[in-house]
Amino acid sequence: MKKYILDLKVKINTQINHQYFLLILGSGSKLPKMLPGQFAEVRIDGSKDTFLRRPISIHFVDYPKNELWLLVQIVGKGTKQLSTYKQGDILNLILPLGNTFTIPENRHEKLLLAGGGVGIAPLLFLGSHLFEKGYKCDFLLGARSKNDLLQINEFQKYGTVFTTTEDGSDGEKGFVTHHSILQNENFDKIYTCGPTPMMKAVAEYAEGKSIYCELSLENTMACGIGACLCCVTGTTEGNLCVCTEGPVFNSTKLKW
Amino acid sequence: MVNLKVKIGQLQLKNPVMTASGTFGYGTEYSDFIDISRIGAIIVKGTTLREREGNPYPRLAETPMGMLNAVGLQNKGVDYFINHIYPNVKNIDTNIIVNVSGSAVDDYVKTAEKLNELEKIPAIELNISCPNVKEGGMAFGTSYRGASEVTKAVRKVYKKDLIVKLSPNVTDVTEIARTVEAEGADSISLINTLLGMAIDAEKRKPVLSTITGGLSGPAVKPVALRMVWQTAKAVKIPIIGLGGIMNAKDAIEFFLAGACAIQVGTANFIDPTVTGKIIDGVEEYLKRHKFDSITDIIGALDA
Structure with a gap:
């Protein structure tokens, strides 16, 4: 899937509780196709401590409204900074990244x-x-x-x-x-x-x-596109990048 | 029109902006974002004689204005590169350079011999400065004798452009630089990452699986700039400068310090299009200061 670097505008930032917030980002143009399991690499501007982008799962995409939802937990300085973004602020994202959950062929499976x-x-x-x-x-x-x-x-x-x-x-x-x-x-x-x-x-x-x-998986990452090899996980096929070969893995493939 | 062309040893570059090994994959990872053929040269990731699994996770620690990595040269080996990657990258319309690493002199020699046969690979960068492998790597680049031995041996078998990448983890980088120049290197690139460490105080554990790792990013730029400046005065062969370059202004500083070309590394992780912006920014700088050519500002520091 083609990857994009997009500037999206914060429409709503809802603090759910002290630990979690929901960012609803809007786009003036049509959002690219994204699939379940994929993630975005979000650039955190305005923090002197945050150097790298943060990988964040795609929580929901409302295509008719051109909205991308990110559900974020405050775990460190990057996500703390992200929690302060307000309506109208611009967020720079690289997406869609990673593989996807496998959709079963049989619609009757449980x-x-x-x-x-x-x-x-x-x-x-x-x-x-x-x-x-x-x-x-x-x-x-x-x-x-x-x-x-x-x-x-x-x-x-x-x-x-x-x-x-x-x-x-x-x-x-x-x-x-x-x-x-x-x-x-x-x-x-x-x-x-x-x-x-x-x-x-x-x-x-x-x-x-x-x-x-x-x-x-949600390993720490630098590039998010398979270049730096920092986010690997041990698998039956050796060390694989979580950002490109994952984040979704068949459980039997992982060595953990 | 300003002239951005530079010659590094035997290597002709359309512009002096290269990508640093290990930060740009094989180039194609970035082609959704940028026309990679615009880049002066793409240095693909560290390649060894045999496949290497690299170090266990965690391999990354973010630091103030930088990052530590402990990848440990994960790659599938030179034969895999030749058979599976080279066919896909050989038609990219720019210089594709392979970074070569090893844990014994003989490994470097055998890898270089194989790469010497590839028509579309005009140069190799000899990595004698990787801090993340137990034996070899930095061990060669931190001793006068090691640097001399490996450069001499590879020079014998490698007929095309030979770049030697130096470690900053030494007392006097100019001594190593003079050594590799004397043994026939066509150019020198520096700096590789600085050996560093990160600790998780809450868990009372090291962050990286290998405890220590290589520091890169803007945090290392002043050190890199100083070493490029010192080395440029110490040797006659061209210097390729790298270490924390995030934008065109940083790149210009390296040219002024004496670098004939620069490499962009960690910045690619934050902005995959940064190399294009740096090429444009360098051109804009030259126009604004009424220089005709990039060569006018190389080593032009008024000091």
Whole structure:
């Protein structure tokens, strides 16, 4: 897919809570085609400490409105600076980058999209994409507590949403892999994104039941286009760039 | 019209802007963003005799105005380059230069011999300065004897333009520069990355898997500029300057310090189109100051 460097304007920056914010970026012209799982490299201007771009998952694309949504967690100085962007500010992005989740051929397969924390970000775009193509999917979203469960209303537009919280304030108490749906349902495919221990647990569950499982990694990156070789992950095919060979990998391919 | 052409040893460049090895892939990674044939030369990533897996993740640490890397020369080896990459890059209408690294003199020699046969590769850049491999690499570039031995051996088998890339991690860079000049290098490029380190205080652990790594970006520019200036006075062969060049103004500073050409490295990660902007900016500078040619400002520092 052709990659672009775009200046997009901040339409809305919503602070969801102290940790997360949603950036809705607008374009005066038609946005290029992007696919679920892909990401953008965002340049952070105005921070003396932030030198490199930040890779951020594509959370949702509203093509009719020419809107790109980014769901961001404040983890360091770069994302902290990004959280201060206001309506009308310009953000420079390189996109779309990376590979995509695999869309199943059979529309009747039972699909689970399991996410934790900010890892739910690419799953909304995947869910909306699957929904538009006539697939049915379930979402299993986990967080520390109710306040950290993000964008639930958006997810509900595209499928049934199940939740877990570590403190039991919403849905079932515990981690996503403890949810009863995993015991009660037989899924054909699982797509997951979230903290590494969560993805490992999901992958282990899937592999134990011989379920095809794809997960999305978020290694630190410099270039985002396969030039610097900084973001590699160990796989059965050797060290591969997460930015070009990923971020989406079949769970059985990873050595972790 | 100002003249941007320069001659570096036996190498003719349409302009003095090159890309630094390891920051521009094989060039084609950038072709969605920029007409890569505009660039004076593309130095493709470090190539070794045999395939190298490189170092484990994490390989990157952001630093104030720069970054540390510990890639460790991940590449599929020279034969893979010849059979699978060369066919795709040989028709790019600019100079494609291969950066050559190794862990023994014989590795450098065998790799250089193979590359000598490739019609569309007019030069190699001998990397005797990589800080991220255990043996070899920087070990050659930080001793008078090592630099001498590897340059001499490669010079015997490599008939085209030979660039030797020097390490800044030395007491006196001019001593190494004179050595490689005496052993037949056509030009010298400097600086490779500065050996550095990053620590995660919360976890009380090093950030990089290899603990130490190579620092690049604007943070190293003053050091690079000083070393280019010192080296340009010490040798007669042309100098290719690099280290933290982010824009045309930075590039001009290197020309004034004595560099005949420059390489753009880390800046490509932040702006994939930066090389084009630097070419345009250098031209604009020459026009504004009424110079006819880039050669008018090389070493023209009024000091």
